[in-house]
Amino acid sequence: QVHLMESGGGSVQPGGSSRLSCAASGVTIRWCCMSWYRQAPGKERVLVSSISSDGITYYADSVRGRFTISKDNAKNTLYLQMNSLKTEDTAVYYCVRSSLGIPWGWVAPSRRPDQGTQVTVSS
Numbered sequence: 777q778v779h780l781m782e783s784g785g786g787s788v789q790p791g792g793s794s795r796l797s798c799a800a801s802g803v804t805i806r807w808c809c810m811s812w813y814r815q816a817p818g819k820e821r822v823l824v825s826s827i828s829s830d831g832i833t834y835y836a837d838s839v840r841g842r843f844t845i846s847k848d849n850a851k852n853t854l855y856l857q858m859n860s861l862k863t864e865d866t867a868v869y870y871c872v873r874s875s876l877g878i879p880w881g882w883v884a885p886s887r888r889p890d891q892g893t894q895v896t897v898s899s
Contacts, residue, residue, distance in 0.1 A: 785893030798871030
């Protein structure tokens with residue numbers, strides 16, 4: 777059974793940095809495309825970033841140049857380094873096993889997590 781556990785969320789001031797982690801079990805992320813999605817209050821869940829099994833990355837326009845997605849295959853863990861955070865980055869962030877760059881609506885229902893990690897950017 778695949779289990780993805782996000783961590784690292786919290787409160788950050790605008791302009792600050794934070795790193796999210798997603799520890800995987802039941803799946804070897806080395807061979808998977810992995811993604812981060814987020815859902816802001818009152819908004820739909822949207823793709824933030826993806827990384828393929830061979831390291832190809834995708835970023836939403838809103839985060840490109842500020843966020844970096846990466847994988848540590850030895851630790852079987854996915855990361856999202858977030859820099860220059862803005863108030864509009866406030867959202868619940870979800871780690872998902874999904875194809876590169878696909879919108880939330882295309883994610884298989886069986887792969888949609890119920891819980892994520894909250895990131896709040898506020899002064």
